[in-house]
């Protein structure tokens with residue numbers, strides 16, 4: 001069974017005076033454990049597509065199935081529960097909670113599912129991304145690269161079946177990006193998580209088995225590599 005099935009997905013943003021169609025019928029199927037990069041110019045709808053796939057926003061029409069369940073048939077609460085269970089997310093801007101320490105940030109996805117007492121697991125994951133000496137630091141006390149490593153640990157703590165990463169190295173310099181990319185791909189591979197990775201970096205895109213190119217709100221091309 002595919003982990004993600006998108007069928008003819010459309011999104012129109014409406015305001016009082018304007019209508020802007022950003023996605024014009026996107027279809028894509030991703031198998032469990034597979035990796036897919038999404039590339040394309042600024043404004044082509046990549047972030048919008050990720051938000052719809054993760055159930056963060058409503059499509060105008062079309063269907064998104066996550067783990068076989070159609071998001072458009074679910075209530076907001078049901079969608080949130082499914083997201084907490086199946087999905088990890090890494091953003092360009094880290095999105096850590098400023099009032100929580102590194103360990104506490106990593107524990108958030110578990111707490112959303114009502115699980116407690118997993119501090120050891122959070123510390124273990126933080127050690128895997130090289131932050132064993134930063135467990136009790138707050139986001140403001142961490143560098144950008146360190147914050148993104150906390151975000152990686154947070155994305156994997158609940159063993160998601162699919163990870164969405166939206167330009168995960170977009171706010172980092174080249175020296176900091178390299179290790180972050182390696183950590184992301186390693187955690188992903190070890191956990192057998194499917195990956196959808198939006199990036200402007202061709203070298204990073206080439207690390208995925210599939211590379212999907214978007215343009216003007218649709219998929220305009222795809223390449224597949226035998227292995228990555």
Ligand SMILES: Nc1ncnc2c1ncn2[C@@H]1O[C@H](COP(=O)(O)OP(=O)(O)OP(=O)(O)O)[C@@H](O)[C@H]1O
Nearest residue numbers: 013014020022040041042043044045046047048049
């Ligand atoms: N909430 C919103 N309301 C209205 N328009 C929006 C909204 N969010 C995005 N858009 C518009 O949708 C289009 C696609 O935006 P999106 O963020 O998906 O592009 P992107 O491919 O991720 O671009 P980038 O590479 O710059 O991140 C843009 O023209 C943007 O202005």
Ligand SMILES: [Mg+2]
Nearest residue numbers: 046047048166
């Ligand atoms: Mg974007």
